[in-house]
Amino acid sequence: MEQIPFYLLAVLAVIAALGVVVMRNPVYSALALAVVFIALAGLYVLLSAPFLAAAQVMIYAGAILILFVFVIMLLSPEREQVKDVLKWQRLLATIFGVAFVLQLALVLTLAVLPPERGPFTPERLAQIGSTQAVGASLFTDFLLPFEIVSLLLLVAMVGVIVLAKKRV
Amino acid sequence: MTLDPLVITLIEAAVKTIVIIVALLTAFAYLTLVERYVIARIQSRIGPNRVGAIGGIAILQPIADAIKMIFKEDFWPAQADKIIYTIAPGIAVVTALLAWAVIPLHPPMEIFGYPINFYIADVNIGLLYLLAVGSLGVYGIVLGGWGSNNKYSLLGALRSTAQMISYEVSLGLSLVGVLMISGSLSLVTIVEKQAQVWFVFLQPLGFIIYFIAAVAEVNRLPFDLPEAETELVAGYQTEYSSLKFALFYMAEYINMLTVSAIAATMFLGGYQGPFGILPGVHWLIIKILFFIFVMMWMRGTLPRFRYDQLMRFGWQVLLPLALANIFITALVMLLVGS
Numbered sequence: 001m002e003q004i005p006f007y008l009l010a011v012l013a014v015i016a017a018l019g020v021v022v023m024r025n026p027v028y029s030a031l032a033l034a035v036v037f038i039a040l041a042g043l044y045v046l047l048s049a050p051f052l053a054a055a056q057v058m059i060y061a062g063a064i065l066i067l068f069v070f071v072i073m074l075l076s077p078e079r080e081q082v083k084d085v086l087k088w089q090r091l092l093a094t095i096f097g098v099a100f101v102l103q104l105a106l107v108l109t110l111a112v113l114p115p116e117r118g119p120f121t122p123e124r125l126a127q128i129g130s131t132q133a134v135g136a137s138l139f140t141d142f143l144l145p146f147e148i149v150s151l152l153l154l155v156a157m158v159g160v161i162v163l164a165k166k167r168v
Numbered sequence: 169m170t171l172d173p174l175v176i177t178l179i180e181a182a183v184k185t186i187v188i189i190v191a192l193l194t195a196f197a198y199l200t201l202v203e204r205y206v207i208a209r210i211q212s213r214i215g216p217n218r219v220g221a222i223g224g225i226a227i228l229q230p231i232a233d234a235i236k237m238i239f240k241e242d243f244w245p246a247q248a249d250k251i252i253y254t255i256a257p258g259i260a261v262v263t264a265l266l267a268w269a270v271i272p273l274h275p276p277m278e279i280f281g282y283p284i285n286f287y288i289a290d291v292n293i294g295l296l297y298l299l300a301v302g303s304l305g306v307y308g309i310v311l312g313g314w315g316s317n318n319k320y321s322l323l324g325a326l327r328s329t330a331q332m333i334s335y336e337v338s339l340g341l342s343l344v345g346v347l348m349i350s351g352s353l354s355l356v357t358i359v360e361k362q363a364q365v366w367f368v369f370l371q372p373l374g375f376i377i378y379f380i381a382a383v384a385e386v387n388r389l390p391f392d393l394p395e396a397e398t399e400l401v402a403g404y405q406t407e408y409s410s411l412k413f414a415l416f417y418m419a420e421y422i423n424m425l426t427v428s429a430i431a432a433t434m435f436l437g438g439y440q441g442p443f444g445i446l447p448g449v450h451w452l453i454i455k456i457l458f459f460i461f462v463m464m465w466m467r468g469t470l471p472r473f474r475y476d477q478l479m480r481f482g483w484q485v486l487l488p489l490a491l492a493n494i495f496i497t498a499l500v501m502l503l504v505g506s
Binding site: 025027028031034041050051053054055057058061062063066067069070073074129130131 | 249252291292293296297299300301302303304306307310311314322325326329330333336353
């Protein structure tokens with residue numbers, strides 16, 4: 001009974017992910033990607049991580065993907081010639097695809113879940129709140145990585161402005 | 169007979185959802201009438217006074233409008249993307265309705281010995297949920313504009329994307345001050361904490377930033393550039409007619425109701441009355457109607473921004489102010505707390 005939402009969301013995510021790759025029209029692919037993000041957000045909720053779910057929808061579906069759609073609409077690539085730019089693109093894609101599937105299979109068969117549960121069990125999360133848990137972890141145990149990522153994002157933003165700005 | 173508690177929860181949620189949706193759609197129908205009266209008074213006209221008029225007010229006008237909308241020809245642009253053109257208005261309405269799941273409407277009470285909470289869900293990320301759902305609202309407009317395959321529609325959609333993403337940042341940041349004071353993301357807790365003092369008195373700057381950004385988010389004047397009829401015909405909705413147009417119209421009014429309800433909940437204490445007098449849903453309705461009236465008033469009196477003014481205002485005025493508000497709030501809390 002509890003697993004019905006999981007299977008619904010999982011099937012939806014996989015079908016939509018296939019849609020991203022298979023669709024010829026890039027706008028349809030982008031929309032399928034939005035469905036993947038929302039289904040993933042649903043899975044996060046099932047895993048008692050509602051903060052992650054909200055962040056997923058807000059950042060990926062609400063901001064990043066909208067920018068993709070923005071660019072697609074401006075360039076309208078379906079009117080351009082759709083030819084492989086790289087000649088061996090298909091060959092390379094096949095090799096890397098097979099390698100990736102092998103790696104996934106290897107990881108999934110060899111992976112062993114640790115027998116004891118981590119500090120953030122669903123009960124504890126319900127008690128302190130998932131946002132509070134994320135915030136506390138970010139500002140105590142993971143403070144240095146957090147600050148480094150912030151700096152990286154700042155550098156990227158400044159870089160974009162420098163690159164995009166016209167010389168006056 | 170005992171029902172599975174899960175089934176009872178599901179039935180309860182379904183009933184609440186239906187009640188809220190019916191109430192919102194009725195409110196939408198009559199808000200169109202209210203808007204016509206408000207704008208008519210501002211422009212020294214009389215307004216609709218024919219259809220089912222009682223005391224000079226056309227009570228049945230929204231019903232007549234609805235019938236007219238349904239029977240209009242449903243026009244399809246020749247090169248339109250059929251699927252996207254059709255689902256875009258639906259996405260607009262659904263994303264507008266979703267926000268109402270977490271807004272507390274009334275203090276909890278018992279009916280026939282059965283405790284009822286007057287919200288659909290009290291999630292501990294309530295506010296983030298609102299922002300996440302709000303950020304999806306732009307899809308309806310963007311897809312409608314792109315799917316119509318019309319240059320005015322596309323221009324309107326592009327403007328709307330840029331505008332909504334720009335103002336969303338200030339909108340989210342303006343609410344951070346409230347979060348810092350209340351210490352919770354749950355809207356139920358936020359409303360309960362305002363029993364004594366409404367947050368608008370502690371966060372006046374945040375409130376003003378929120379309201380300006382919210383008007384921009386719902387694409388109302390003076391921020392109605394996505395539809396700007398003098399330059400873009402009607403922007404993203406140029407090609408829409410009949411029921412699909414009505415759905416876009418509905419989404420706009422429900423969005424007005426939603427941002428007003430969020431403003432009332434976050435800053436004016438939601439269902440709490442002034443000085444704790446008779447808390448109840450009537451206060452929420454009064455507050456929402458007040459905000460809606462202000463938006464109509466702004467439509468009647470303010471000219472539209474130019475596009476570059478809109479962008480400069482959003483990024484160079486509103487965003488720094490929102491950040492300053494967070495900084496000041498943190499500073500004051502630190503000083504008062506110690």
